[in-house]
Amino acid sequence: MSEAAIHHDDHHEHHPGFIQRWFFGTNHKDIGTLYLLFSLVMFFIGGAMAMVIRLELFQPGLQFVDPQFFNSMTTMHALVMIFGVVMPAAVGFANWMIPMMIGAPDMALPRLNNWSFWILPFAFTLLLVTLFLPGGGPAGGWTMYPPLMLQTGDAFPFVIFAVHFLGFSSVMGAINIIATVFNMRAPGMTFMKLPLFVWAWIITAFLLIASIPVLAGAVTMLLTDKYFGTSFFDAAGGGDPVMFQHIFWFFGHPEVYILILPAFGIVSQVIPTFSRKPLFGYESMVYATAAIAFMSFFVWAHHMFTVGMPLAGELFFMYATMSIAVPTGVKIFNWLATMWRGSLTFETPMLFAVAFVLLFSIGGFSGLMLGITPADFQYHDTYFVVAHFHYVLVTGAVFALFAGAYYWLPKWTGHMYNETLGKWHFWLSTISVNVLFFPQHFLGLAGMPRRIPDYAVQFTEWNMVSSIGGFVFGLSQLLFVVVVIQCIRGGAKATNQVWEGAHGLEWTLPSPPPAHTFTTPPKVTDSVAHS
Amino acid sequence: MSIKSLSDRLARVAVLPLLLLSSAAMAGYEQLNMTQGVTPLSKDIYDLHMIIMWICVAIGVVVFGIMFWSIFYHRKSRGAVASQFHHSTKAEIAWTIIPILILVGMAIPATKVLIAMENTGDSEMSIKVTGYQWKWEYDYIDEGVSFFSTLDSASNQARQLRAGLDPNEVPNYLLDVDNPVVVPVDTKIRFLTTANDVIHAWWVPDLGWKRDAIPGFINESWAVIEEPGTYRGQCAELCGRDHGFMPIVLVAKEKDEYEKWLAEKKAEQEKTAEADREWSMDELMAKGEEVYGTNCAACHQANGEGVEGAFPSLTESDIIFGPKEDHVDVVLHGVDGTTMAAFGDQLSDAEIAAVVTYERNAWGNEMGDMVQPSEVNDLR
Structure with a gap:
């Protein structure tokens, strides 16, 4: 990257006003920032709901909330965390990093980019306002199973349209990412030289385009069942309530990988940097990611083994589910082989990435157990499932997002973050998150169903432990906000490369990069291609 | 929960780190695992669960062991110099084939149990x-x-x-x-x-x-x-x-x-x-209160005031203060498009007669009329 080109950009950089820049702007870096900040705000909204849940479950009896409100908390917590936190954060990373990683000046479709972000605040306004409507928010679970979902009051159309808007936003984001990567790579940046994060996102984008319309179809059928007299899901009218579950999970399982593949991508960037060693098995990482994505369309019914499927169906979905462990294992082994005989240091991003590998694997093990159909007849809809998906989504997806945030914050802001606070954030989070979720395995195995506001007294002790872990985990996240604000405001000046072992085009740019980068394509040499 | 028992529980949470030292402190924490149950199937499922769990634990020990070896011995602070290898076909084939074999080993017993579970024939x-x-x-x-x-x-x-x-x-x-x-x-x-x-x-x-x-x-x-x-x-x-x-x-x-x-x-x-007889007001009210408590109070609340926006109040309702036939009809057939269920199949004539009478005369609703089981039967 030539310094002259950057300098040249600086001369021509116009300085839009605040409103122009943050509301009408089309710069990928600004939109990336908007996505990330939005996600951070939603993280605390969804987190506050989780605190209500853990508070009510602290002891048996109903002390704080009505069961209906409790159910709307579990429902909204999931919708906010999935659609408002993990997905927008992943898109935020993509916006910031993909153009810089492939040597492009911006995203291919900048106006679409602005639009896909600005749909989000409106969609979440629609969703969150339902808490103040007569009858309260949606309380039928984020999976929206009919007929229960059809009993939702005035909140019903708000939820459906919020889901539609979120879907528009995601699909537009996905189209933009595919268009950018396919058309705007710098000369010499071939597909097999792309950083793993970019690969993970292309595959995620295809998953989004294939699965989100299915969700849109499912919720539209709910809407017509409720208001227009159809009976897609009403057995009394010739419909089938189980069909909704099949359609929903045909979206829902790929969605799981939409949440986790960008996380895989981030971890695949962070581990080589702090191991000072190239990523082990680059090709097999790409193929394993693609294989996981492809197979995710053939395992949906493992979410619904108890609905009463034919034996052949149960066997097929059990085998298909188990087989996903193979490519997932390949990824874990590749990360370990990358660390093996490296020269490791443990700055905060690496701590979160290593914790990701370990704790995500624990979620993977419980996932494998859940895939064993006969055992699932016991595990299904208990706290064992709650523990499983929080291990893969909190210590998995969210930890990888933290790893990515600490890794790239110096690049984005031009300042090093406060390493001591970062480490405090890591250790408090990692200890408390295990206190929070590990006992939930015990609760589930001992027979506590999920989505209940009150429980039999023999579950008290582990629920108390879990709640205490939850409160500490929730409070610990405030440290992250402090780190981010400090880092935006100032701190030690970050170098271009930031980390000793970092390789890739984004590390050839100044920290922070000027508004417009790579207006002339960079030269892609082996040392800046995937390390 | 009373303050006393809450503080007892909290004390036991506080002693959690000491659990390994004292078995008495284990009270309340001992429920860790799936029940073995009381049927042949539940025992098979428990065994399956334990086998898979121990296989996962064994894999975890090996994989995390390698990881921690790396974390302790391949640190820059210990003077580790990074080697630059990034490929090994043999290793990659090994860690694809071995997991497949382990999975096949898990799938065989799982398939057997599943086939047994689905065999509902010969039931007595x-x-x-x-x-x-x-x-x-x-x-x-x-x-x-x-x-x-x-x-x-x-x-x-x-x-x-x-x-x-x-x-x-x-x-x-x-x-x-x-x-x-x-x-x-x-x-x-x-x-x-x-x-x-x-x-x-x-x-x-x-x-x-x-x-x-x-x-x-x-x-x-x-x-x-x-x-x-x-x-x-x-x-x-x-x-x-x-x-x-x-x-x-x-x-x-x-x-x-x-x-x-x-x-x-x-x-x-x-x-x-055969309870097809004339009931007195007192009988209807007593029975009605019982039926109301089991079937209606969850939504309409014990005081009949409902939950605003979700479940209508019965103390200021047009149905309560309207003709009793309409009231019985709502209870019998439910209200379409709402959570009000049809109780016709769940409750007997006497139970419906009693609960309607109760609703019309409880909580200061002074309709003064009664519904007899025979009237409910006529309206079915």
């Missing part, structure tokens, strides 16, 4: 289990016995929001019902699960499985219970506001005791059927 009796918001109905097919099973009243009082009652003082809090489902031991019982309103799931952990109860569909499962006893479970599929409050109690009795219970139950049901 069938019980139809129907889920309602929020109770279960058990129908002994071919025996003409059927009844509803709802949360027992002690739990129901203690579970109200800010009830101020200590759940620890309630025996089997949230896991007790008014009418348990009674079955014989050593008999292959086929359970047919379905539902009347939304999806529920019938789950008794000691039987080894749960099965969704879906309106319009009937699912089959089976169990042979080997030990007499009382086995408790809960609804396992989110089914609305009181999903957490529709437990299952299954009592397994020796065959002769079961026959005795069945005969008593039959006699009792015949007696209720």
